[in-house]
Amino acid sequence: MTIGKKFNQLDKSEYFLIIENYKQYKDFNTLGLYRSICENENLDLETRMEVRDFAHTIFKKTFNFYQLKDPKTYFELTTLGMNLTVADERQAWKEIRENQEKILSDKKIKHRNFGDYSKHNCGYDNCPYNGIMIKQGTGLSENHMWFETDKKKENAKNKSKNQKKQRREKYKIIRDDLDN
Numbered sequence: 559m560t561i562g563k564k565f566n567q568l569d570k571s572e573y574f575l576i577i578e579n580y581k582q583y584k585d586f587n588t589l590g591l592y593r594s595i596c597e598n599e600n601l602d603l604e605t606r607m608e609v610r611d612f613a614h615t616i617f618k619k620t621f622n623f624y625q626l627k628d629p630k631t632y633f634e635l636t637t638l639g640m641n642l643t644v645a646d647e648r649q650a651w652k653e654i655r656e657n658q659e660k661i662l663s664d665k666k667i668k669h670r671n672f673g674d675y676s677k678h679n680c681g682y683d684n685c686p687y688n689g690i691m692i693k694q695g696t697g698l699s700e701n702h703m704w705f706e707t708d709k710k711k712e713n714a715k716n717k718s719k720n721q722k723k724q725r726r727e728k729y730k731i732i733r734d735d736l737d738n
């Protein structure tokens with residue numbers, strides 16, 4: 559049996575059904591599932607948290623390993639709905655960094671065997687990701703990829719706000735012209 563749908567198109571009841579019966583789906587993929595919880599636009603915050611918590615009842619051990627495999631997804635999911643201060647965020651990344659080291663030593667994996675992992679090192683001393691091990695292609699490897707996207711989103715929002723304002727002003731001038 560296959561899911562036949564992308565994870566980030568599922569609704570809440572489909573998530574629960576698929577997680578519960580995950581062994582029956584040939585195309586089930588735990589990382590894909592967890593990533594989609596952040597990305598799926600059909601879900602509101604509360605539902606994201608419910609799906610995450612339900613997935614944790616089965617896949618929590620696998621999820622913990624994502625601190626190494628995909629720290630961005632791990633961070634986003636563990637801090638869902640929390641209002642983090644900069645200091646909180648820093649603390650969360652510090653814990654991820656420590657847990658990465660634990661995972662590596664528990665598995666007796668020597669760093670040199672992790673060819674496709676590298677440590678984040680952007681050159682900014684106060685960067686919260688400093689020393690975080692990143693697998694290539696999973697975000698964070700490019701310097702501040704998500705800060706960059708956040709900024710872009712912010713700019714796009716402001717831009718559309720400005721355009722609306724400009725349009726309003728334009729119409730106002732036209733109306734004023736008609737009135738006179």
Ligand SMILES: [Zn+2]
Nearest residue numbers: 680682685687
């Ligand atoms: Zn950095």
